[in-house]
Amino acid sequence: MIGLELPKSALQLKSMLNNVAINLFRPIARKYDEAEHEYPKELDVMRGAMGGLGGRRPPEDSAGKGKDKPESESLGTNMMTIIGTEEMGYGDTGLMLSIPGRGLGNAAIAAVATEEQKQKFGDKWAAMAITEPESGSDSGSITTTAVLDGDEWVLNGEKIFVTCADRCEVVVIWATVDPSAGKAGIKSFIVEKGTPGFKLEKLEYKLGIRASDTGTFVLKDCRIPKENLLGSAEVKKRSTEGFKGVMKTFDNTRPMVAAMSNGVARAALELTREKMEEGGCKLDYHRNINNIGSMEKEYYMLEANLEAMRLLTYKAAWMADNKEFNSLEASMAKAKAGRCGTLITQKCCELLGPLGISQKYLAEKWMRDSKILDIFEGTGQIQHLIIARNVLKLSSKELR
Amino acid sequence: MFGFLMSKEQKMIKEEVGKLVKDIVIEDAHDMDENGEIPIEAIQKAWSLGASVSKVPEEYGGYGMTDSPVETAIILEELAYGDMSFAIAATLPALFIFPLEEMGTEDQKKKYLPLYCKETYTPCTLAINEPHFGFDPVEPKTLAVKKNGSIILNGQKCFVPAAEKASHIMVAASLDGKNELFIVDRNNPGLTVSEREKNIGLYPLETYEITLSDCEIPAEDRLGEGRGCDYDKVLQKTRIAMSAIGTGVSRASYEFAREYAKDRVQFGEPIAHRQTIAFMIAEMAYEVECMRLMTWKAASKLETGHDAKREAYLAKIYAGEMTMKVTDYGVQILGGHGYVREYPVERYYRNGRSISVLEGMAIV
Ligand SMILES: Cc1cc2nc3c(=O)[nH]c(=O)nc-3n(C[C@H](O)[C@H](O)[C@H](O)COP(=O)(O)OP(=O)(O)OC[C@H]3O[C@@H](n4cnc5c(N)ncnc54)[C@H](O)[C@@H]3O)c2cc1C
Numbered sequence: 001m002i003g004l005e006l007p008k009s010a011l012q013l014k015s016m017l018n019n020v021a022i023n024l025f026r027p028i029a030r031k032y033d034e035a036e037h038e039y040p041k042e043l044d045v046m047r048g049a050m051g052g053l054g055g056r057r058p059p060e061d062s063a064g065k066g067k068d069k070p071e072s073e074s075l076g077t078n079m080m081t082i083i084g085t086e087e088m089g090y091g092d093t094g095l096m097l098s099i100p101g102r103g104l105g106n107a108a109i110a111a112v113a114t115e116e117q118k119q120k121f122g123d124k125w126a127a128m129a130i131t132e133p134e135s136g137s138d139s140g141s142i143t144t145t146a147v148l149d150g151d152e153w154v155l156n157g158e159k160i161f162v163t164c165a166d167r168c169e170v171v172v173i174w175a176t177v178d179p180s181a182g183k184a185g186i187k188s189f190i191v192e193k194g195t196p197g198f199k200l201e202k203l204e205y206k207l208g209i210r211a212s213d214t215g216t217f218v219l220k221d222c223r224i225p226k227e228n229l230l231g232s233a234e235v236k237k238r239s240t241e242g243f244k245g246v247m248k249t250f251d252n253t254r255p256m257v258a259a260m261s262n263g264v265a266r267a268a269l270e271l272t273r274e275k276m277e278e279g280g281c282k283l284d285y286h287r288n289i290n291n292i293g294s295m296e297k298e299y300y301m302l303e304a305n306l307e308a309m310r311l312l313t314y315k316a317a318w319m320a321d322n323k324e325f326n327s328l329e330a331s332m333a334k335a336k337a338g339r340c341g342t343l344i345t346q347k348c349c350e351l352l353g354p355l356g357i358s359q360k361y362l363a364e365k366w367m368r369d370s371k372i373l374d375i376f377e378g379t380g381q382i383q384h385l386i387i388a389r390n391v392l393k394l395s396s397k398e399l400r
Numbered sequence: 401m402f403g404f405l406m407s408k409e410q411k412m413i414k415e416e417v418g419k420l421v422k423d424i425v426i427e428d429a430h431d432m433d434e435n436g437e438i439p440i441e442a443i444q445k446a447w448s449l450g451a452s453v454s455k456v457p458e459e460y461g462g463y464g465m466t467d468s469p470v471e472t473a474i475i476l477e478e479l480a481y482g483d484m485s486f487a488i489a490a491t492l493p494a495l496f497i498f499p500l501e502e503m504g505t506e507d508q509k510k511k512y513l514p515l516y517c518k519e520t521y522t523p524c525t526l527a528i529n530e531p532h533f534g535f536d537p538v539e540p541k542t543l544a545v546k547k548n549g550s551i552i553l554n555g556q557k558c559f560v561p562a563a564e565k566a567s568h569i570m571v572a573a574s575l576d577g578k579n580e581l582f583i584v585d586r587n588n589p590g591l592t593v594s595e596r597e598k599n600i601g602l603y604p605l606e607t608y609e610i611t612l613s614d615c616e617i618p619a620e621d622r623l624g625e626g627r628g629c630d631y632d633k634v635l636q637k638t639r640i641a642m643s644a645i646g647t648g649v650s651r652a653s654y655e656f657a658r659e660y661a662k663d664r665v666q667f668g669e670p671i672a673h674r675q676t677i678a679f680m681i682a683e684m685a686y687e688v689e690c691m692r693l694m695t696w697k698a699a700s701k702l703e704t705g706h707d708a709k710r711e712a713y714l715a716k717i718y719a720g721e722m723t724m725k726v727t728d729y730g731v732q733i734l735g736g737h738g739y740v741r742e743y744p745v746e747r748y749y750r751n752g753r754s755i756s757v758l759e760g761m762a763i764v
Contacts, residue, residue, distance in 0.1 A: 001403045002410070002470050004697040005704065010402070075402060285713035286632075288536040289720075289756075304718040307711075308690035311697060315404050315689075322405075332686040381679075388678035391685045392662060398673050 004311065007073045010083050017084045020046075021091025021263075026362075029092040032211035033365055037203050039167055040098055040211055047100040048123075076321025078252065082259045082313055089263025093369045094211030096260065103164045104128035104253065104377075105172035108188065111249045112231035121190055127168035129159035129217060137382050139174070140183045140243065144219060146175040146229075153189060153229065155197075155222040163376075165200055165215025169193055172230060173219065183243040188230040197222030208368030251330045254377055255316040258333040261341030261373040262310045268348035268366045269303055275352055295351055302344045309337035328390045335383035338374030345370040404693075410471055413451070417478040420446060425482030432604040433747055438489050440521070446490035447521040451475050453493075456501050460509055461517030467502075469637065469699035469764035473644040476762055477692065480648025484751040485605035487645055488761050492561055495526035496570050498637065498763045499581055503629040507620065512568065512583065523562040526570045526581075528638070528760030531558035531609055537572070537635055537759040542612065544575040544582060544622075551575070551622055553582060553590070553615040559758055563593045563608035570623070571612065572631065572760070579631040581623040590615025601750030634763070636708050639716035640698045641762035646719030646755040647691040653730030653748040654684040660743075661733055671733075680729045687722045694718055699764055720756025727752040 006014070024042065032040045075083075088096040105126025109117065135142045144157025155175055162171065170192050178185035191198055201216040273283060281296055289297050312333040319326035345367040349356030356363045374380045389399050406414065424442045432438050451472065456462025472494075479487035493516045500512055516522050528537055542555025553573055563569060569591070571582045584591055594609040623629040658681050661672035671677045698711035730745040731738035738745045754761075 001401050001405060001407055002696050003401050003403055003700050003704070004693070005402065005701065005706075007402055073401065079402075285710045286538050288538070288759075289717050291534055291536045300714065300717055301721065304694070304714040304721075307694055307697070307714050308718060311693035312686065312690060315693065318402075318404055332689060335682070336686050336690065381675075384679040384682040385675070387682035387685055388672075388675075391658060392672050392678060392681060394662075394672065394678075399675070399678050 004314070006083070007075060009074050010080065013080055014083050014087055017087035018090070021087050025088065025091030025095045029095065029211075029362060029365065030359070032094065033208075034210075036205060036210040037166070037213055039213075040095055043095065043099055076318070078255070078317035078320040079314065082255055082317040085256050085259035086263040086266070086310070086313075089260035090267045091263070092211065093260050093264055093373070094209035097163060097209060097212040098167065100167070101125045103168055105168065105170065105190075107249050107253055108172050108230065109190070111252075112188075114231065116227065117190065117230065121170055124169040124192075125164065125167065126190070127162050127164040127171045129162045129171050130174045131161045132158055133160055137379060140186065142174055142176060142186065143179070144173065144175040145179065146177050146187065146189060148177070148226065149223075151226045152223045153226060155189065155191065155219040155224065157219050158201075159217045159219070161204070161376075162215050162217060163212060165217065166203060166213045171198075171217065173217075183240045186240075186243045189224060190228045190230055191219075191222065191224055195222055195224060207371060208365065209372050250377060251316075251327050252320060254330040254334040254383075255313050255320070255326075257373050257377050258309065258313040258316070258337035261337040261370055262306065262313060264366050264370040264373070265302075265306050265309070265337075265341045265344040268345045268363055268370075269299070269306060271361065271363055272299065272348040272351050275355060298347065298351060302347055305340045305344060309333070309340050312336050328387060331378070331383040331386040331390075334378065335380055335387060338380050338383070341370045342374050404696075406474070410474055413449075413471060414474050414478055416449065417446075417451075417475050418481075420449070421478055421482030421486075425479075425486050429483040429486070429744065429747070430741075432483065432485065434603075434741075436603045438486055438604045442486070443490050444521050446479065446486070448519075451494075452491055452497060453517040456497060456513055456517045460501075460513035462501075462513070467703070469640060469702045470696060472764040473640060473695050473699045476641055476644035476764070477648040477651070477695070480645040481652045482648075483604070484645060484649050484754075485602045487648065488561055488602070488605055490521075491762055493522065493524050495638075495760065495763050496524035496568065499526075499570060499623060499629065499634050500583075502633075503581075503624045505620075505625045508583070508623070508625070515567070523566045524568045524570075525560055525562050525566040526572075526760055526763075527557035527560040527563070527610060528572045529557060529559040529758055531556055538579065538632075540572050540574050540579060542571065542573040544573040544580065546575070546619070547616075549619055550616050551582060551619055553584065553612040553617065556609065556611050558597065558609045559599075559607045559761070560610050561605055561607050561761065563610050564596070564606065569610070575622070575628070578628065580628045581631060581634065582617055583621040583623065584612070584615060584617055588615055588617065600753055601747065602754060632709065635759065636698075636702065636712040637763045638760040639712040640695055640702070640708070640764045642755055642758070643691060643695045643698070643712075643715040643719035644764065645762055646723040646752065647688060647695055649748050649752050649755070650684070650691060650719075650723050650726040651688045653727045653745055653752075654681070654688050656743075656745055656748075657681065657684065657730045657733040660737075664734075677733060680733060684726045684729055687726055691715075691719045691722055702764070717756070723752040723755045 103126045105128040130139050132142050146153045146155050173189045173191050176185040197220045199218045201218045204214040316326050316329035316333040349363050349367050355361050453462040454465045455467045458464045516524050545552045567586045569584045571584050592611045597607045661677050664671050694715040698708045698715045701708040727749040731749050
């Protein structure tokens with residue numbers, strides 16, 4: 001059935017989280033844009049309060065056990081998450097990324113952890129550390145090493161740009177157990193804060209999402225228990241299963257980043273519209289787009305783009321709920337939403353004129369915030385690569 | 401119910417139309433374009449699928465099925481994927497039939513529907529566009545005035561498909577400041593049909609400029625008679641249709657360029673192996689998807705009985721802009737080969753230009 005109107009249950013969740021966005025996030029959005037690195041303690045009320053709704057928690061694994069399959073009028077977990085994420089992105093992206101216990105590491109743990117690991121770490125706030133100084137988009141080239149020594153793994157290396165680095169309780173660290181094996185050697189490990197040899201080196205100062213902390217970790221002969229290797233302990237020599245497994249979590253998280261972008265773009269458009277209407281511009285979706293003022297025309301095109309990015313995002317999430325392979329759609333959503341969200345928030349600042357660059361309003365902040373959504377969890381270019389390889393049926397050797 | 405999945409019937413009709421397009425349109429589209437003509441047998445074949453009359457009650461010659469704008473949008477995309485002129489020509493009578501069926505009085509339906517809901521394709525048409533700078537479908541300059549129990553129409557229309565052959569033309573005009581539709585007989589002495597127009601694209605589609613000078617029609621030929629009609633609703637339906645057609649034209653360009661880029665070797669490698677080309681193709685892929693989803697969203701809103709003014713408007717302006725972008729990329733990816741008429745991408749580019757300019761060339 002093709003029907004793109006949200007059911008009641010989804011609208012209820014939407015309005016509940018819109019309430020959080022408006023009443024919890026917005027009032028402190030500017031405060032933590034200025035107080036960079038300070039933990040937004042107002043978010044403590046959200047710890048554990050979110051249940052499965054709208055948090056950064058993708059479903060079990062994308063191959064699926066079938067229990068989240070949507071029935072008739074209710075939507076699946078991915079769709080509900082996307083809807084919630086848009087609302088919170090609409091509230092404030094930096095704050096949304098700082099909700100306790102909802103780190104990217106939590107997504108990885110939920111996706112691949114064993115029962116014991118879930119018991120032990122499931123409730124801990126988990127960051128995810130893939131990126132290294134010499135390894136960004138090319139995440140398969142990481143050089144942090146993990147060597148088994150008796151009952152312990154010994155980790156050495158440097159991880160940068162880790163979201164929630166200061167606030168998290170554990171970090172999922174990507175490292176190679178066999179540098180000669182390439183991607184097949186890459187595994188992920190759970191490292192607890194306070195482990196000797198594991199040090200938070202510095203926190204970054206950023207363009208936007210300043211409410212969210214981003215830090216560097218140095219691992220120096222850091223010893224962790226053998227059981228902290230995430231997921232199955234078996235190291236298959238020539239298999240990239242482990243790497244691909246974690247990559248797969250991106251099929252769930254990329255639509256979430258897209259949803260954040262939809263939320264920020266919506267916030268900017270809403271303010272722009274409010275000010276335009278105050279100024280006497282009538283927006284009624286009626287007249288020939290070429291006969292209206294350039295400002296109205298611009299506004300309509302931006303809103304059309306928002307509609308487009310949101311529908312792509314919904315589709316990617318809906319496919320995941322229906323256990324369809326959604327790698328292509330997830331990247332399409334992130335490519336489109338990341339790029340257009342950036343453009344929309346830029347353009348809104350322009351349409352708002354002096355109000356758009358003044359810190360009296362949040363538009364200038366939204367422009368700074370939304371830019372990250374075209375960068376992390378795979379830059380726009382990387383998404384285009386994935387899409388192009390997919391539709392052209394080219395390997396990563398043929399299209400680099 | 402929320403979802404992106406086509407129903408069984410929708411899949412079936414998509415396949416059926418897709419097959420028809422593959423068999424009788426795609427191969428011939430080039431010749432049709434060069435000859436400026438669509439063979440009537442081809443149109444008749446598409447007509448025989450019955451999409452344009454499916455929701456008309458059986459007593460008037462239709463199948464009495466429930467109205468499905470989504471299904472019509474799917475059909476239009478498929479047809480336009482084959483050829484945009486063909487999509488417009490083959491579904492042309494629907495532009496007359498749909499408003500009549502939805503907004504006409506019993507008498508009007510009885511009188512006109514059986515003329516057009518027949519086994520054989522019988523042209524009738526709709527006139528919305530006007531040949532003046534600043535044209536706006538919501539502010540037609542064509543005027544209707546009540547006089548002695550009749551209605552007098554004055555104005556000019558352009559891009560009226562099949563105006564020469566159609567026996568009735570539905571004309572958009574403003575009556576007492578309200579936009580409405582009026583049925584004009586082809587033989588009305590106040591109606592003049594000029595020479596066939598020549599346009600940037602849509603060569604096979606016959607279109608005409610028409611002039612209404614003191615064109616008198618009986619009051620019964622005002623659509624909906626005394627109560628008039630919901631012109632905005634008609635506009636919504638045609639806007640969704642234009643975006644469905646834009647999706648089809650864009651998809652044609654995207655798929656052609658994609659396959660070409662894999663075959664064409666320069667500097668020792670297929671050009672698709674270069675990011676500059678590959679990324680354009682990626683963009684084409686998701687923009688086609690965006691256009692389609694926006695079309696579906698607007699159509700499904702109508703289908704569930706809601707007003708789709710905003711969604712239809714956004715879908716149309718988006719498709720207008722993105723069809724240009726995608727079909728432009730299509731030509732660029734083929735380079736000089738894209739510029740010559742041997743390949744279809746230049747045709748998609750020319751045809752695509754009209755998505756954002758024209759209104760009311762098809763309906764869902
Ligand atoms: C605020 C913030 C939070 C982050 N959070 C995390 C986190 O929690 N965990 C984590 O592991 N990482 C995190 N990251 C890192 C982020 O994922 C990387 O910055 C991102 O993947 C890009 O890597 P890079 O910065 O090294 O850029 P590079 O990979 O050096 O890319 C530079 C430019 O080259 C382009 N490029 C690269 N390769 C190609 C190619 N093959 N084809 C075409 N273009 C290419 C890129 O698109 C980009 O434009 C975070 C980053 C920031 C800024």
